[in-house]
Amino acid sequence: MKNLLKSAAVALLMGVAAAGAAAAQELKVGVAAEPYPPFSSPDASGKWVGWEVDFMNAVCAEAKVKCVLTPVAWDGIIPALTSKKIDAIMGSMSITPERSKTIAFSDKYYNTPTAVIGPKGVKFDATPEGLKGKVLGVQVSTIHADYAKKYFGPVVSEIKEYQTQDEANQDLASGRLDAVQADLITLQAFLDSDQGKACCEVKGNVKDDPEILGAGVGIGLRKEDTALKDKFNAAIKAIRTNGTYDKISKSYFTFDIYGK
Amino acid sequence: MDATLHLLSLTSPGWGGVLLGGLVASLQVAFGGYLLGLLIGTGGAAGKLWGGPILRDLLEVYTTVVRGVPELVLILILYYAGTDAVNQLMALAGLPSVDISGLAAGIFVIGVVQGAYSTEVLRGAILSIPPGQIEAARAYGMSPLLALRRVTLPAMLPFALPGLSNLWLIATKDTALLAVVGFAELTLVTRQAAGTTKAYMTFFLAAGVLYLGITLVSNLVIRAIEKRALRGMTRPGGAA
Amino acid sequence: MSEVQIPSAYVAPKGRSLFEPHRIFLMLVFAGLIFCVAWFMRWDWLPRYQDRLIYGIGQTLLMLFSTAIVGFLLAVPLGLVQVTGPKPLALLARGFCTLIRGTPLLLQLWLLYYGVGSLFAQFPEIRSSFLWPYLRQAWPYGFTALMISFAAYEGEVMRGAFAGVPRGELEAARAFGMGRFTLFRRIWLPRAIHRALPTLTGETVLQLKSTPLVATVTVVDVYAIISRVRQETYLTYEPLLLLALIYLCLTGILVYAFRLLENRIPTKGV
Numbered sequence: 001m002k003n004l005l006k007s008a009a010v011a012l013l014m015g016v017a018a019a020g021a022a023a024a025q026e027l028k029v030g031v032a033a034e035p036y037p038p039f040s041s042p043d044a045s046g047k048w049v050g051w052e053v054d055f056m057n058a059v060c061a062e063a064k065v066k067c068v069l070t071p072v073a074w075d076g077i078i079p080a081l082t083s084k085k086i087d088a089i090m091g092s093m094s095i096t097p098e099r100s101k102t103i104a105f106s107d108k109y110y111n112t113p114t115a116v117i118g119p120k121g122v123k124f125d126a127t128p129e130g131l132k133g134k135v136l137g138v139q140v141s142t143i144h145a146d147y148a149k150k151y152f153g154p155v156v157s158e159i160k161e162y163q164t165q166d167e168a169n170q171d172l173a174s175g176r177l178d179a180v181q182a183d184l185i186t187l188q189a190f191l192d193s194d195q196g197k198a199c200c201e202v203k204g205n206v207k208d209d210p211e212i213l214g215a216g217v218g219i220g221l222r223k224e225d226t227a228l229k230d231k232f233n234a235a236i237k238a239i240r241t242n243g244t245y246d247k248i249s250k251s252y253f254t255f256d257i258y259g260k
Numbered sequence: 261m262d263a264t265l266h267l268l269s270l271t272s273p274g275w276g277g278v279l280l281g282g283l284v285a286s287l288q289v290a291f292g293g294y295l296l297g298l299l300i301g302t303g304g305a306a307g308k309l310w311g312g313p314i315l316r317d318l319l320e321v322y323t324t325v326v327r328g329v330p331e332l333v334l335i336l337i338l339y340y341a342g343t344d345a346v347n348q349l350m351a352l353a354g355l356p357s358v359d360i361s362g363l364a365a366g367i368f369v370i371g372v373v374q375g376a377y378s379t380e381v382l383r384g385a386i387l388s389i390p391p392g393q394i395e396a397a398r399a400y401g402m403s404p405l406l407a408l409r410r411v412t413l414p415a416m417l418p419f420a421l422p423g424l425s426n427l428w429l430i431a432t433k434d435t436a437l438l439a440v441v442g443f444a445e446l447t448l449v450t451r452q453a454a455g456t457t458k459a460y461m462t463f464f465l466a467a468g469v470l471y472l473g474i475t476l477v478s479n480l481v482i483r484a485i486e487k488r489a490l491r492g493m494t495r496p497g498g499a500a
Numbered sequence: 501m502s503e504v505q506i507p508s509a510y511v512a513p514k515g516r517s518l519f520e521p522h523r524i525f526l527m528l529v530f531a532g533l534i535f536c537v538a539w540f541m542r543w544d545w546l547p548r549y550q551d552r553l554i555y556g557i558g559q560t561l562l563m564l565f566s567t568a569i570v571g572f573l574l575a576v577p578l579g580l581v582q583v584t585g586p587k588p589l590a591l592l593a594r595g596f597c598t599l600i601r602g603t604p605l606l607l608q609l610w611l612l613y614y615g616v617g618s619l620f621a622q623f624p625e626i627r628s629s630f631l632w633p634y635l636r637q638a639w640p641y642g643f644t645a646l647m648i649s650f651a652a653y654e655g656e657v658m659r660g661a662f663a664g665v666p667r668g669e670l671e672a673a674r675a676f677g678m679g680r681f682t683l684f685r686r687i688w689l690p691r692a693i694h695r696a697l698p699t700l701t702g703e704t705v706l707q708l709k710s711t712p713l714v715a716t717v718t719v720v721d722v723y724a725i726i727s728r729v730r731q732e733t734y735l736t737y738e739p740l741l742l743l744a745l746i747y748l749c750l751t752g753i754l755v756y757a758f759r760l761l762e763n764r765i766p767t768k769g770v
Contacts, residue, residue: 033442035455042452044272046281046444073442075727076340079736083344085360102734135636141731160638160718161728166455170614174621176636195458313522328751329744330709333723337740429602436604440716447607460618464611468603475602 026066027228029056030086030220033071034164038189038252039092042071051252055109056090058244059219062235065228075141075163078102081220088228089220092183094143096214104223106232108216111259113205114144115184117172117191126181126204128155134178135160137168144181147212152181173199181206185257216259264459268466275453275463282449283470286435288363289445293370294431298424300371301378308383319379326376332437338369339441362443366435374431381423385416417489425482432474446470541738549729556722557746563711563721567643568704571650576689578651579658593655600652606713609645613717617641642714650707657699661692697765701758705751722746 031048035041039052048069060067067088072080077093080086081103095105116126116136124130132155138145140161148159160177162168169190171177180187184205190196219232239245240258249257270276304323307315326334343360350358393415397407439448446467454463518527578597581589600608620626620635634640665688673687712723722743729739 033444033448033452035452037456041456042278042449043456044267044275044278044453046278046449071442071444073440075731076336076441076736078734079340079730083340083736084347085340085343099734140727145731162718163716164455167614170455170458170460170618174618175627175632176617176621176638193458313520314526317523317526325744325748328705328748330712330723330747332709332712333740333744333747337737337744340736340740433604436606439606447604447610450607451610454614461611461615464607464615467607468599468611471603471607472599475598 026068027060027088028070028086029060029067030070030072030077030080030089030091031056032074032077032091032164034074035166036092036164036186037166039186051248051257052090052092054248054251055245058239058248059090059109059232059235062238062244063231065231073163074139078220081222084222087222087225088232091220092186092217093220094214095216095218096143096146097211098146099214099220104221104225104229105218106221106229107236108218108259109236110257111216112257113184114147114181114208114213115187115205116179116181116203117187117200118179118203119172119175119199120201122178124179124203126206128152130203131156131179133157135176137162137171137177137180139163139165139168139182142182143213144183147206147209148181150212151206151209169196179203185253264457264462267453267457267459267462275449275457278449278453279446279463279466279470282444282446283474285363285443286432286445286447287474289366289370289435289438289443290428290432292363292367293374293435294428296367296371297374297378297427297431300375301382304375304379305382305386308379309386323376323379326373327380331373331434332440334373335369335437335441338372339365342368362438366438366443366445369438370431370434373434374427377427377430378424381420381427382416385420385423386412388419389415421482421486421489425478425486428482429475429478432478433471436471537741541741542733542735543738545729545733545735545738546742549725552725552728553722553746556720556725557750559719560708560711560721560723561750563639563642563646563714563719564704564708567646567650568707571647571707572654572700574647574651575654575658576693578655579660579662579692582655582659583662597652597655597659600649601656605645605649605710606716608649609642609713609717612645613638613641638718639714641717642719646707646710646714649710650703653706654696654700654703657696657703658692661696662688664695665691694765697762701755701762704758705754708747708750708754 031040031052036050038050040048040050043049048071053069056067056069070086072086074091077086077089077091078099081089089103092110093099093105095108099105116131118124118134124134128151131152134156135158136148136152136156137160138148140163145159145161148156153159160168160171162171165182165186168177168180168182169187172180173195184202187202191200191202219236221229221232245258246256267274268276268279270280304319308319311319342365346358346360350356389412393411394407397411402410435445436447438445439451442448450463450467454460457463578593581593582597583590585593617635626632626635669687669691670683673683678686711721715721715724715727718724726739726743730736733739
């Protein structure tokens, strides 16, 4: 009995050690656990799909690292990275000076304009004058939340912050919001849905502010992982030149999302 | 709403399978966390009753803090801090950092929270044992450990059962809070499914039915266990 | 082995003096810990958020007391009909309590806000009614969910309390010629509430611990403020530790206040 216990304990220890060793070679890539179509969202079989998931697979294959997609709550995704719960963020995170104080970024891998949408039949545009007195929805801890607070905060009646973009869209459709500010592509995906078509339209793009809106979306990394950063930068460049990037994009978008 | 019922079918494009997967994850965390909580609770109760003054005070701090801070906040702190602490320990020991799965972290978090409540339940139950029974065990020359196993634990069970079954029901519902840290248990997958399909009512009601099912089945099992544990006991209101 | 003490009779810890030697030692250790936390962690954000934090605490307390009071008012009939009401009504009340107590509050809240809330919007009559300015805000949903939850849990307590009032007291009241309503108002209800009071402390603390959930549907309470601090400063632990401390203090104050209250209510004969 004692021997059995002892060998079981040894086996268990070895199992743990093996699991630790195996985990060391795998790269846990964090995406937001909240659906963010068309970039990443779970489908009905529980699998994560979208442009960014395909992009992740392509980049990791190019960089020859084994990536495991790991959904993490968006508002805790940076702490998750710094506390080593995940090793990289590919969650449509824009490269901003503020975030760069805490984490490192790879080169950008897409960049799209920021827009404001609102209900049909109400005329206003994406300026502080247009949004005066309105209830504006944004996703929490995004560049859009920061931008809205700085430019629209003083004039709107309230800025509501949502855990997911989807909930903000939902509240716009159900009339609890007058406007939603976000990335144009994800808003376009909502406007193309039945619900979006029925209720809302684009009111315009906001005036750019690189200090807040950043210079495109990059892979978030820990500052000390410089080797990984170089690897990813090389991989992004490679799939840009060998056509993989365009091939992935074509099945989702009609235009080039890489931006200037 | 009837039009969205097909979304609940078990295979894609229905989300039923995903919901059931979430249900399994919830049950795993609830079960693991509950057991861990019992373990902590047993140790905690023993420490509070028979430990030294320092241990007793520390346990008092533990139970007070856990019972005074919202589970949601504890889960956030423990979820990040727990993983961090383990990896720092591993680094101190010169080992590579381990990868802590969401499941393990969830069980740990629920277990620590449940442990504080179990401590109090078990302590109260042990205190309700008539002292004569334990004295009799000692008089028979039982060693302290044997007395604990053969007399104290079985004798306190009837007193602990109502509290412990309540804790189990709380554990199953507390797992929903893990949705906030992005762990794919029933509530989070429900929200994902609802958000993608826009059929909010259908999915939230379906998840409600699943949770209610857990509670009702648990109640049946609890009643059966209580009936067995309380056999031969006559106490006014003892079967409550 | 002999040093392991079996509790032949459990000896309660002696007088809770704060100045026993080991306590002084522990307090020194804790003081050291607090010093480390204050010194090595970042707290420079605190003054900037001070006003908003106080506002958040106010909102949390407002949420707590409003839902607890209205919930309690609802719990009385819920408990009463389960004890004495007509069968269908009693079953309905019992089913309601089981339903609410058997599902997570977070799910109920999301069902109300995202499910029911978006149903409202589909009816133009509701959108144009005077209620709409309220219905489009988040707090009515948070309030309703918390209130219902408190009512269901406390309703269960009230059921026990109503059932536990000694028959003899009710019979005596009837013998005095009291009508049904007078008997309820003068004897049954006060005695039942009296019996339920000790559980009220625990239920209120539990309710306090449930309030942060409303932050997930955009209600701004102290939890939401701390979340904002976390997102704006990228700090993981400091804001959460402060939040835990705030809730701990609130719990402490609540428990203390309830103890004062209980001492003022005569408990003779209960």
